[in-house]
Amino acid sequence: MPSTPSMSESRTTEPVLEVRDLAKHYPLTRGVLVKRRIGAVRAVDTVSFALRRGETLGIVGESGCGKSTVAKLLVSLERPTAGTIHYRGEDIARLSGRALRAVRRNIQMVFQDPYTSLNPRMTVGDIVGEPFEIHPEVAPKGDRRRAVQELLDVVGLNPEHINRYPHQFSGGQRQRIGIARGLALRPEIIVADEPVSALDVSVQAQVVNLMESLQDEFDLSYIFIAHDLSVVRHISDRVAVMYLGRFAETGTGREIYDHPTHPYTQALLSAVPVPDPEPRTRPPRILLAGDVPSPANPPSGCRFRTRCWKAQDRCATEVPVLAVPTGLAGPAAHASACHFAEERAEVRA
């Protein structure tokens, strides 16, 4: 992606979204009429990050790590149990009614499944035009049809197809319709939850390219959530690796992918299949033992310790903070929530 030095400079200055100690616990209850609380699923626990203008933050993790819950919290589909989400100095986690609606204009979402994210009973024109009906101040009534056609054009669809129904389009085209809908209100931030994982390989690239073009065009900030590390690396400026409700490691794409210091990131990266029978640089694969523990009963201390080959007594008692570990330099010096963070020796060799 072409990015001039001045652009990347502006990217490092202006945070549009600041998340502090975000947590979401879903209560586990028992009983039919009178519900007793018997515990909680800690889907997200103390997650903090900042998103700068025009930047893409990728969040990767395996299923059940809480990355989709983060997406729902950011677009206020769920209310956080604790923590703050500041958008332009305002905590949107506390907003409701009119104020929340106003903020929603600026934070939009693109969904995973192009087949269920569009109402099958509405025409493409109605789907893409709905944002204008909900926020009439954005486009005057007479101009809406033209605005919708403009949007379809922008995402690479034929504006003439405004009266067609979603089932008349292929998966990739539907995802474009979903992107057009997300773009309609000219938001600053788009939260994309697995936007390409339901698409075929040959179509995935089209949508990724479209998202990149739109970002440059409209100066969008993306939160790009995916389980596919390759796609995340491709599109993201910064990456957060999530495990069991917490960020394990954050840094730039190069820091995370070429110089990971958290054992989980290292294992994850080594497991990603590469479409190349004889890759040039490839660390030996780390096979993790066992499965991800249940978020209803996460391990004490470091949540990864039950599968970690470096685990010591300290890991069970002391929660590692997400910070730049002392003693690391260069690209390895980025935030990592591990008591024993270090690069793998094999990677360098």
Next chain:
Amino acid sequence: MPEPFDPRYDMTEAIAPAGGGGGGGGGGGPVDPAASGPQALKGGSILNGGPPRGPWRLPLPWRKEPGRRLGGPAAPTGRGLWTDAWHDLRRNPIFIVSALIILFLVVIAIWPQLIASGNPYHGDLAKAQDGPAPGHPFGYDLQGRDVYTRTVYGARASITVGICATLGAALLGSALGGLAGYFGGWWDALLSRIADVFFGIPILLGGLVFLSVVTSGSVWPVVGFIVLLGWPQISRIARGSVVTVKEHDYVQAARVLGASSGRTLLRHIAPNAVAPVIVVATIALGTYISLEATLSFLGVGLKPPTVSWGIDISSAAAQIRNAPHMLLWPAGALSITVLAFIMLGDAVRDALDPKLR
């Protein structure tokens, strides 16, 4: 696909409806650049209200690529639930037969004099229990009234009760069930328990108790009673359907856009959740008609002088040995009516259930 080649949208052609031919929907011709080209579209950035944030037209790479029109991109089969369902129904003989019977019944319920010129109340005791006679093909009843005329006029009560009770139960049930499914929480729990209570009432016992205190002979107490006992069934279906639809991403998308609950329910949930309710209601209609007849038979439903199949069956039952025709005709009419509605419900269910395709 002999569509003209338009390089700007070479990869973006929507799939034409399979039945409508490739050139359908007006998407066949090249887009007139003067009408929808970038300059026209750009206009004064409508979307922002403020100064334009830059040109809409993007240097997207695939637009520059000289390419050709796609052949036929992967088309998911089907043209939408209702279109597909109608397509199925039109070819289903069961649907056609039952729909014709129902149409006929509705017509004679509104205008019974179309096919029966006599007076259903006029009796000639001298002819009591007589068999068929010229001009009176079904014979006479105990009071010497014409069974044919009474059978024709009896359709009105059955159809009225059936349709009104179904409409009432469907509206009440889907409103309560839909709201419970959408909002959940204590309201949902409370409603489910109330519905359970109504489920627990034995329908005949309830009818005998509730309706025996009513003195009016009109159809409305019966309709009210059926609605009272019928809504929980519909509300369960509606609740389940709404809970399923609510989880779909397009409903989440509407919420992210800031849509109100009313808008979400009416535009996104209701149209997608209504199919199972329609199926259950159509089948229920048949059973409600037979329920009315049962209650009337037991003497707690409709009461004379209202003309109803149930009442006539009740009065004929005692005479079944010496005048079977008195029972046969109203009972036959009732059976055919109930059967027609249940068959219609079955056909609609098959057509609306995508898993059967």
Next chain:
Amino acid sequence: MAARLLDVRDLRVEFRTRDGIAEAVGGVSYAVDAGRTLAVLGESGSGKSVTAQAIMGILDSPPGRITGGQVLFQGRDLLTMGAEERRRIRGAAMAMIFQDALSALNPVVPVGAQLAEMYEVHLGMSRKDARRRAVELMDRVRIPAAAQRAGDYPHQFSGGMRQRIMIAMAMALEPDLIIADEPTTALDVTVQAQVMELLAELRREYAMGLVLITHDLGVVADVADTIAVMYAGRIVETAPVRDLYRRPAHPYTRGLLDSVPRVDHRGERLYAIKGAPPSPLALPSGCPFHPRCPRAQEVCRVERPPLYEVPAAGAAPASGGRTSACHFWKDELDALDAVNV
């Protein structure tokens, strides 16, 4: 030459739908030998799974129908053999692994009992022996504490563990051929790696043939010997794994390889194949890929390309020939070589 383990010749399958007849598989040929892995690569709707179902004899019919071709298993045509004989072969000599293990296992029977049943029914073992063998097998696919877990139900296992049980079921009778349809697609990457490793190890140990059906170019790179790429119900290219990744001889393969983002280096803008895969109801004339192909000429629109023989590079001949269904395979390779030199 001895008969190949599995030799599919010109297999054709069509589906009757309301909108017409869809040619899901339009003349597919591929082969796999004992101890080798053939990967069948394709996007959704390419016919890769339908082909496997037709081979296994589990095609839903109607609406599906095999309209032509042969499926030679150890030299004998499965399609012309009697139902009873075919069932015996299916149980003992060939087995299948599905993507969704949860729906492929019986939810109300403990997994140990499901495994033991295989031995009781097919090998006539006593219940006690069958149980013992079942636990051994669970241990073999590395399910921790197998003896204790044999009494658990499928839903009590994680996705990765369930897939191991599926593999154990398939392995139970030590078949000669396993067909695995997207075995790791539903799994997380760390678990995916474990399962693929296990599958490869078992294949080596028992010298089975493995047909691995997948859409993931990454998964097959490590484990496959030969790759057959399918598009729109046809094979467009067959090649030894190294040749396919280094010198693809079909524009579709090349497009796929270029359009996948890679974790091991951050690339520039992704190459995107334009358009979407065609509907099997309305296949383009000539070469089905021509509307999306950057190399397409008039001849591609008119004439369906046969499978051309392509010379394989290096030590490839042992693993069989190399083919490409592109009129311009030579140009495609020349263009690649020009870039690489």
